[in-house]
Amino acid sequence: MRIGIDEEVCVLGLGYVGLTLAVAMADAGFRVQGIEIREQVLSLLAEGKAHFFEPGLENRLARVIRSGHFTARKTIPENYNGTVFIVTVGTPLGADGHSRLDMVESVAREVSSRLKDGDLLIMRSTVKLGTTRKIVVPILQASGKRFDLAFCPERTLEGKALTELRQLPQIVGGDTEAASIRASQLFNRLTPTVVRVSDIETAEMIKLIDNASRDVAFAYANEVARACDAVGISAVEVIQAGKLGYPRTNLPMPGPVGGPCLEKDPHILAEGLAERGMAPAITLAARRLNEDQPSEVVRFLKELAGSLDGFPARPTIALLGIAFKGRPATDDLRGTMARPVLDALRQAFPQARLRGYDAVVAPAEIERFGLEPAPTLEAAMDGASLALILNNHPAFSAADPELLVQPMTRPAILYDFWNTFYEHRFHMPEGTRYIALGSHGKPVLPESISS
Incomplete structure (x- = not known):
C-alpha cells in the first residue's frame, strides 16, 4: 500500500457515473484526469458543458475546470x-441479452499500459x-506491476x-485488507461513511442486489395494479389505504420500471448466477x-x-414524459419505458401520428427518439385522440386534468401510468376519459363518452 494520501485520480469513462464522480472529487480537492473516447463529449467539456442534465453539475464543472482540478482527454497521458x-x-x-464487457476490458488494458x-x-x-x-x-497482472484493487x-x-456522492455510505470491497483501507481513505474525503x-x-453483489430488489418491489406493485384492474377497483387506494399507519406494509406505487440500471442489472445478476448453476426465479419473474x-x-x-364510436383510424397520439423518470x-x-410503449403503439396503431413532449429532454432528442416534438404540453395535447403520461415530472401533476384534455379531439383518452391525479376531485369533459394504471375498471369520475 502506498504511504500517504492519493491526491491525483484518473476517472475512465465520463458518462453519468464518471462525470459526476469526477466533478465531485475535483470539488473535494483531488486533481482529476478524466478519460473519454467520445469526441462530442470532449468538445462539450472543453466548453465547460456537460452532455446530460444534472442539477448543479455545470456550475461545479466550470469551477473545477477553472481551478485546474479537472481536465479531460481521450487517452491516459504517457x-x-x-x-x-x-x-x-x-x-x-448486448443484442443477445448478455452484459457487454468489451469496454471494461478495453480500459483495463489501457490502465495496464x-x-x-x-x-x-x-x-x-x-x-x-x-x-x-x-x-x-x-x-493488470500482465503488466508485471504490483497494484492494489478494490470494487466500490x-x-x-x-x-x-452530487449530493448523494457526499452523503451516501460508500461500499468498499478490497482484494486485500491494505487495498480496502486505501480505497476507504480515498472515499472518506467525499462521504463520512x-x-x-x-x-x-x-x-x-451488493450493487446488483440493491437494484434487483427495487425492481422486485416495483414489480409486485405492478402485479397489484394488474389484480386491481381485473377486479375493477383502484390499486392506488388498495396500496395507500393498506399501508397508512401500518408498519408492516410498505408497497411502492405502480408504474413503469426502467432506466439505465433497473432495466439491465437484474439480467446481469441472473447471468452471473447462471454460470454458478443458480437461477434467481423471483428476480427474473419480476423483470x-x-x-x-x-x-x-x-x-x-x-x-x-x-x-369508442368515432375514434379515428389515424389518431394523433401524444407521449408525455420521454425521459425514464421525472x-x-x-x-x-437510457432504459426509458417510453421506448417499449412507443414500439407497442406503432404495432397497435400503425397509421398514428406520434407526438412527444418532455419538460427536460431537448426537442432534437425527442425527434431522434422517433417522435414529432411538441414545444409545450398544451401543444402536445392539441388534436390528440390518445395521450399517455409516461413519467412523473412535476409539470404533469401541476396541470389541471380537466383543462389538460380540452384541446384533444373527441372521443379522447388520457392514460396515466403514474396515477398523477388520484388525489384530485374532477369531472372529465364530455367525450373524454381519464384512466390510470391499476384502475382500468374504475376511471376517476368520468362524464359521458361515446361508445
Missing part, C-alpha cells in the same frame, strides 16, 4: 503520475459477478448525484412482469379505442 485509476465505463446489455508499482485500481462499473477477478485482474459500486440517484465488506465479490407492462397497457388501450428531473433516455 507520463501520467496519478496513483489511482477508477473505471466507470458502461456495461450495457500506464500502471506503476503501487497504483490503485477501483472498479465502479456495474459488472457481472466475478468480472473484476476473472477479467480485470489477469489484464456507484449507488447514486440521477437528479441527486464507508462500509468495508469482505471481498470484491461481495461488493459486486419479465415489468417488461411486459407496456404491451399489456397498449393492448388494453387498443381494445378501448376500438369500442422526479428528480433528468433528460436520460
Whole structure:
C-alpha cells in the first residue's frame, strides 16, 4: 500500500457515473484526469458543458475546470503520475441479452499500459459477478506491476448525484485488507461513511442486489395494479389505504420500471448466477412482469379505442414524459419505458401520428427518439385522440386534468401510468376519459363518452 494520501485520480469513462464522480472529487480537492473516447463529449467539456442534465453539475464543472482540478482527454497521458485509476465505463446489455464487457476490458488494458508499482485500481462499473477477478485482474497482472484493487459500486440517484456522492455510505470491497483501507481513505474525503465488506465479490453483489430488489418491489406493485384492474377497483387506494399507519406494509406505487440500471442489472445478476448453476426465479419473474407492462397497457388501450364510436383510424397520439423518470428531473433516455410503449403503439396503431413532449429532454432528442416534438404540453395535447403520461415530472401533476384534455379531439383518452391525479376531485369533459394504471375498471369520475 502506498504511504500517504492519493491526491491525483484518473476517472475512465465520463458518462453519468464518471462525470459526476469526477466533478465531485475535483470539488473535494483531488486533481482529476478524466478519460473519454467520445469526441462530442470532449468538445462539450472543453466548453465547460456537460452532455446530460444534472442539477448543479455545470456550475461545479466550470469551477473545477477553472481551478485546474479537472481536465479531460481521450487517452491516459504517457507520463501520467496519478496513483489511482477508477473505471466507470458502461456495461450495457448486448443484442443477445448478455452484459457487454468489451469496454471494461478495453480500459483495463489501457490502465495496464500506464500502471506503476503501487497504483490503485477501483472498479465502479456495474459488472457481472466475478468480472473484476476473472477479467480485470489477469489484464493488470500482465503488466508485471504490483497494484492494489478494490470494487466500490456507484449507488447514486440521477437528479441527486452530487449530493448523494457526499452523503451516501460508500461500499468498499478490497482484494486485500491494505487495498480496502486505501480505497476507504480515498472515499472518506467525499462521504463520512464507508462500509468495508469482505471481498470484491461481495461488493459486486451488493450493487446488483440493491437494484434487483427495487425492481422486485416495483414489480409486485405492478402485479397489484394488474389484480386491481381485473377486479375493477383502484390499486392506488388498495396500496395507500393498506399501508397508512401500518408498519408492516410498505408497497411502492405502480408504474413503469426502467432506466439505465433497473432495466439491465437484474439480467446481469441472473447471468452471473447462471454460470454458478443458480437461477434467481423471483428476480427474473419480476423483470419479465415489468417488461411486459407496456404491451399489456397498449393492448388494453387498443381494445378501448376500438369500442369508442368515432375514434379515428389515424389518431394523433401524444407521449408525455420521454425521459425514464421525472422526479428528480433528468433528460436520460437510457432504459426509458417510453421506448417499449412507443414500439407497442406503432404495432397497435400503425397509421398514428406520434407526438412527444418532455419538460427536460431537448426537442432534437425527442425527434431522434422517433417522435414529432411538441414545444409545450398544451401543444402536445392539441388534436390528440390518445395521450399517455409516461413519467412523473412535476409539470404533469401541476396541470389541471380537466383543462389538460380540452384541446384533444373527441372521443379522447388520457392514460396515466403514474396515477398523477388520484388525489384530485374532477369531472372529465364530455367525450373524454381519464384512466390510470391499476384502475382500468374504475376511471376517476368520468362524464359521458361515446361508445
